[in-house]
Amino acid sequence: MKKLLVLVVLCIAGYCLYNADALYGQYLFSQMCKKESGARFYKKVEKAQGWRMDKIYSAYDKKHLGLASNLHRGFVRFKDESGNQLDARLKAMPPYGTSRDVINSPEYTLIEPANLSVPVRYTEKYINEEFNPDPRWLKKQSFGKNQVQIIDLDANEVVASYTGFGYRWTTSDRVILNAPTAVTCPENTDDRKTFGSNIYTHGEKK
Incomplete structure (x- = not known):
C-alpha cells in the first residue's frame, strides 16, 4: 500500500x-x-450622436455600414475609397425583423457628403x-x-x-x-x- x-x-x-x-x-x-x-x-453613451469610423470602406460596404443601422446612433461618418468623407444614417425605420442587408440598402440607409459642421462624438x-x-x-x-x-x-x-x-x-x-x-x-x-x-x-x- x-x-x-x-x-x-x-x-x-x-x-x-x-x-x-x-x-x-x-x-x-x-x-x-x-x-x-x-x-x-x-x-x-449619449444617443443620437455622430460616430466616426477610422477605416476606409466602399460606400455600401454591408459588413461595416451596419453601424449606421444602430438606431441609437445619429449617423456614422466614414471615408470612401477615394478619401471623401460621407455620413450614413437611417432614413426610415425598418420593420421588426428586417435583415441587415436590407437595412443597409439605399431603401433604408442614406449616404451623403459629410456635413462637417456637425461634429462626431x-x-x-x-x-x-x-x-x-x-x-x-x-x-x-x-x-x-x-x-x-x-x-x-x-x-x-x-x-x-x-x-x-x-x-x-x-x-x-x-x-x-x-x-x-x-x-x-x-x-x-x-x-x-x-x-x-x-x-x-x-x-x-x-
Whole structure:
C-alpha cells in the first residue's frame, strides 16, 4: 500500500514539475480574467450622436455600414475609397425583423457628403494583441487579448470596453492526440451580445 501511495505521489509530483510553466501560466490567465475580462462601463453613451469610423470602406460596404443601422446612433461618418468623407444614417425605420442587408440598402440607409459642421462624438477602437506576461518562465505559452473600446472624442477617454483573453498553455508536441491546449475567457459571453445596447444605459459596472 505504501509503495502504491509513493508511486501516486511521485506521478503527481512529476506531472506538476513537467507542467510547472503551464500551471503558472494558467494562474496568470485566471487572474487576468478575474480582474479585466468582460464588459466595463464608465460613463453612459449619449444617443443620437455622430460616430466616426477610422477605416476606409466602399460606400455600401454591408459588413461595416451596419453601424449606421444602430438606431441609437445619429449617423456614422466614414471615408470612401477615394478619401471623401460621407455620413450614413437611417432614413426610415425598418420593420421588426428586417435583415441587415436590407437595412443597409439605399431603401433604408442614406449616404451623403459629410456635413462637417456637425461634429462626431464617439468612435470604436479594436485591439488585438499577443503578449507574454513573464517571458523568463513562460517559453511555450502564448497569451492573446482582444478588446473593443468606446471612446468619447470630446473628452478623449474610454467610456466603455469589452475585453476577452486567450491562453495556449503548451505546444501540440506536449499533448496526446492533439488534445485542446487553448482556453478563453470570459466563458459566459451573454454580456458581449448586449454590450452594444448597454453602453447607453450602464454608467458604471457594479
